[in-house]
Amino acid sequence: GEINLSAAASTKDAMMEIIRGFGRVQPDARIRTNFGASGALAKQTVQGAPTDIFLSANAKWLDHVVKEGKAEGKSRGVLASNRLVFVGRKGVAVTSLTDLNGLQRIALGTPASVPAGQYAEQAMRTAGVYEDLHRAHKLVMAQDVRQALLYADRGEVDGAFVYRTDALLAKEATILFEVPDDLYDRVAYPMVMTTAGAAKAEVRAFYSYLAGPEALEILKKFGFVTVQ
Amino acid sequence: MDTFLTLTAQDTAAVWLSIKVACGATLIATPLGFATAHFLVFSKMPAKSLIEGLINLPLVLPPVVVGYLLLLVCGQAGLLGPLLRSVDIRIIFTLSGAILASAVVGFPLMVRAIRIGMEAIDDNCLMAARTLGAGRWDALVTITLPLSGRAVLAGMTLMFARSLGEFGATIILAGNIPGVTQTIPLAIYEYTNTPGGDRAALNLCLVSIALSFAILLLSEALGRSLKRR
Amino acid sequence: MDTFLTLTAQDTAAVWLSIKVACGATLIATPLGFATAHFLVFSKMPAKSLIEGLINLPLVLPPVVVGYLLLLVCGQAGLLGPLLRSVDIRIIFTLSGAILASAVVGFPLMVRAIRIGMEAIDDNCLMAARTLGAGRWDALVTITLPLSGRAVLAGMTLMFARSLGEFGATIILAGNIPGVTQTIPLAIYEYTNTPGGDRAALNLCLVSIALSFAILLLSEALGRSLKRR
Amino acid sequence: MELEVDIEKRLGAFCCAAAFTVHSLRCGVFGPSGSGKSTLMNLLAGLVVPDRGRIRLAGHTLYDAEAGINLPPEQRRIGVVFQHARLFPHMNVRRNLLYGWRRTDPGDRRIEPEALIKVLNLGHLLHRGVTRLSGGERQRVALGRTVLACPRLILMDEPLTGLDEELKYQIIPYLQRVLDQFAIPLLFISHSLREMRLMTDEVLVFHDGALQAQVSTESLARSDMATAGGGYVNMLHLGPPRQVGDLWCYPWGETELVLTEGGGAGDKFFELEARDIILLKGRLAAISARNLLTCRVVGLFGVNNRVGVELDCRGNRLVAQIVQESVCEMGLAAGGEVVAAIKASSFRRIV
Amino acid sequence: MELEVDIEKRLGAFCCAAAFTVHSLRCGVFGPSGSGKSTLMNLLAGLVVPDRGRIRLAGHTLYDAEAGINLPPEQRRIGVVFQHARLFPHMNVRRNLLYGWRRTDPGDRRIEPEALIKVLNLGHLLHRGVTRLSGGERQRVALGRTVLACPRLILMDEPLTGLDEELKYQIIPYLQRVLDQFAIPLLFISHSLREMRLMTDEVLVFHDGALQAQVSTESLARSDMATAGGGYVNMLHLGPPRQVGDLWCYPWGETELVLTEGGGAGDKFFELEARDIILLKGRLAAISARNLLTCRVVGLFGVNNRVGVELDCRGNRLVAQIVQESVCEMGLAAGGEVVAAIKASSFRRIV
Ligand SMILES: Nc1ncnc2c1ncn2[C@@H]1O[C@H](COP(=O)(O)OP(=O)(O)OP(=O)(O)O)[C@@H](O)[C@H]1O
Ligand SMILES: Nc1ncnc2c1ncn2[C@@H]1O[C@H](COP(=O)(O)OP(=O)(O)OP(=O)(O)O)[C@@H](O)[C@H]1O
Ligand code: MOO
Ligand SMILES: [Mg+2]
């Protein structure tokens, strides 16, 4: 049968490798992937798009799908989590959140829609630097994490808050510091089987493979923090 | 550098899909666009401006919003959901969805182009045709249509090009499913989200550009032959 | 429901910004678009198709890619970076950036519109003007320009509407800085990515639609007065 | 044909108002520039909607404001040759010519395209795009296109302008013949009294949008004697000629006329201006006029200082135009006899 | 004016080739439909580029293929009245009329817009959009627009078509006067020999794209005697008339002519067709002709079976057209005397 997977775009590379691994276990399984923004995926699912497994970049959109009755809350799980880091070009002298005041421009995902942006805002607030930066229009809200990274990479901003997994993509920029864990909530990638998906045996098989040890190895390789 | 213009199987699929979507959207939208433009030019209805405004919506709204609205209308739970189900047409996550998204987003461009050309037609020619026994429809087909031929062609080119570049509405309505709905822009989006994917993204851009050049040259050639007559 | 058409301060700022961006892009692109269309219609240069293809690029490529390319060109480390810095113009993350992004994305539409209208001008009128002592430029201003007036107007309307809806290129080039570069589509994007933000997004959509209707009616009225003469 | 019209139409400051009934098959519309001739055509053809009134053609109501009837142009089957050709720029000459013909019921297709194309001298242009024609060529295509549609009524707005005389007098007889043969009624606009006399029997005279008079073409021609430079023109229908020396003798009713101009078989139409006829009494030593016809004066009609002398010449009618002074001097009166001297070169062949 | 032309241009299957030099100020272009008249205008005005050759006007080279010279139309200062008006649709009548005038050096603006507008009878239309004009009105605007540009040479392509006779003969004298006064040379296309004789002194005759002859308008008119329906027309220049009864006496050189037509002060031009003159010998009992002029025969010229008799009438020249037979019968020969009988109504005032 066919497995319809809707997953947050930031997990694409890791997911593709996991799918290849699953293919070795179950050669006749066909997985149709649909990578996009979590919000878009959630809305598509709610409007009746064929989704068997929904992997979101944050809990909000997963809750939305459950609330709309498209999925059973009890199948809910967490695939992996991520860490927030601050990247910039070499030579930018910052080592902690408190140094950010000395910078001109800082990119982060739009807090309203990008989870990484939310966590970044939370961290800055906790560290007490957010208000000043915001009022000075130093914060550049990007469409997504990749865009924030792009700005940092090309030197358009002095630095950007991104996930660790994303930071590995940068060419010029490097991780300037890791944001301390205690300043923000845990970055989790929750997942769920939809009601339609839970009815199919091969979906259930893939879902448990996602939580299995092979998948964990792959996720680790791509920089995710694994939960179990 | 060694991968310069080598396309993976998935890329090739995206290129073919894009061609199908662009052609499909153009072919579907052309007759509708012509009819709409004709209505807007020749009708004396007072509600014309309202209709024109509605047609322009996909241009005014961000493509993503257009995609959402289409999703609301054509989804299972949407307005047309029951109707579409009854005739067994699936829009969401299908090629039809991608075509629909492109057609809707490009539609105002096509209508505008045809309209500008149609407004320039000499009324006298139409009148002459009527006195020679051509009815409204006959004159439409034998005079208005060929005389706005170049504008229709221009509208089709615009529509085709816009379809090649359409991203926002497509990814919402049709999803981003390789081999099924992943067109060139969606594939490019994925590549730009991948380490070292820039080269592959650039390759796809070049293919898009080549396609658009081909269509441009074709339409120029057709346009010249229309003019020559 | 209680928030129906209540806009937050940030929304109002986005609306004003969108108006500024759409007007700015339209005003900048109109003379350039006219000149380009004129060149494409009247020049006999063989490289014409190439230039036309280049002009069409922003239509063919996904807006995000266009934004990315503009960033590569106009960024700090970009091709024009040093030049722009030397004349103290900042493009990235500024209103100028948003205007530039909109202007570039809408440019092919404007050129096409003007071109279709210009192609319909009767050559004989231009010739008559020349024999009456009008030089090339004089005839351009006194004959070609007014006779393509309606098409220019149509092009401007297209450009304005497209600017209102431009998302992909703007968010890359100008960033999404509330109060500085956050136009309506960017604000809508934020809302739609928040569960429960749909109502606020819809409000902004309605504002966009109202704006585009206003421009449409204005251009229709102007167009009619152009025709009446 | 029985065309009944009673309409009014306002265009800006200009107002066109006309009420008339035309019975003859060939009717002209005459009037100075801007007097509303083209407007009348547009109203009849259904291209402009009148403000009020009624139009009936051969018993069919084409337009009736009160009854709410307004047939669209294509159902009126009224052909129009426009003042400016209005050809279809995207079609070649052939397709332009056949546009209306193809839309005509095969049963109504009474005119042969080939013959018409030949008369209009368009054979070598059939595959040419109409944007690459000369002015006269365009006009001929427009004429042919309308005639080929075999309409129930043909409106012609200065259809012969831009044509050289030779071509013009080749086309007129053909038109006459075709319209006659198929009894297609004609409404003909022209500024040329000569064309008018050849093509029409009756004339509507417009001035400033108003119908001023509906008169026979003959009387319009007679009244033209009054206008500066005008004059009455006799139209003579002569039989087939025979050559005599380097001149030609044409039968004219019971008698014969001597002309400088020859011609093939068949009847011919000739013009003879009334003022070209000199009336005399008595015999001369020598005179250059080749025709000396003894006539009886039928009547005299005066217009301003000119006098038309209607003559009977062995059954044929002839009008000579002279001045009042001569009438007195020569003692001309109805019933009297007089000799009409006409030069062999005074005749002008028109058909 | 000294217009030197030697050009060739191929358009599809049609080839226009002409080499001529025009010295007179008023030159006509004559030829059947499709003979290349409009093409010649386009070549002269710079709207179509010749394939090879040379054009020089009053010493300036406008075009020279070999030297690579090709002045753009606006620098040639050659005004064109097109066969189809080609007005600017987005401007009203006034702005159309003044378009060229405004672009003319103030020093060269020799023509008064007001006067011209009056003659063309356009005063009431100045603020009208040109799409709402009648055919004749459009033609007049086009004419005025070109004349007001005060060009160095005016090309007119059938500028008087679509105008009623009255208006036509009101415009012609004005044009003559203006062009004369400011010595603006004219190249004039027309199918009407009469217009040609009024407007030009010399004519280029085209046929099938080739210049066939360059002759004086006078001799073109004489040769027209040969064509079917044609004939020579005398143009008489008469002084101011005085009324005699209901007729009018006009001084004509040393003698006088009696005409039916009156007129105000000032000199007038009249037409008199050669075939309207009857030649006679001896005295009659009575004749309707009011003018009996004793003339001397200056010479005879023959065209086909018609003979032109050139007469000297107390210093005035006159051509009568008769037939060979009459010449023999009357024994006409150069030096002989003869009486020319002309009816008072035979004269046609043209200016
Ligand atoms: N749309 C219009 N608005 C106002 N006036 C108009 C309009 N169309 C025509 N006219 C005027 O109506 C009058 C009659 O025009 P029409 O074309 O019928 O004249 P016409 O008799 O055909 O003249 P011509 O012999 O010059 O062609 C003209 O004075 C013209 O200026
Ligand atoms: N672009 C073209 N291509 C081919 N043939 C052409 C083109 N333009 C004109 N012709 C032909 O050239 C010939 C001369 O045209 P032109 O317009 O000079 O004629 P004209 O003497 O002005 O005739 P008219 O009195 O009918 O206006 C015509 O036979 C016409 O068909
Ligand atoms: O401007 Mo869009 O949202 O990428 O098609
Ligand atoms: Mg008219």
Ligand SMILES: [Mg+2]
């Ligand atoms: Mg011509």
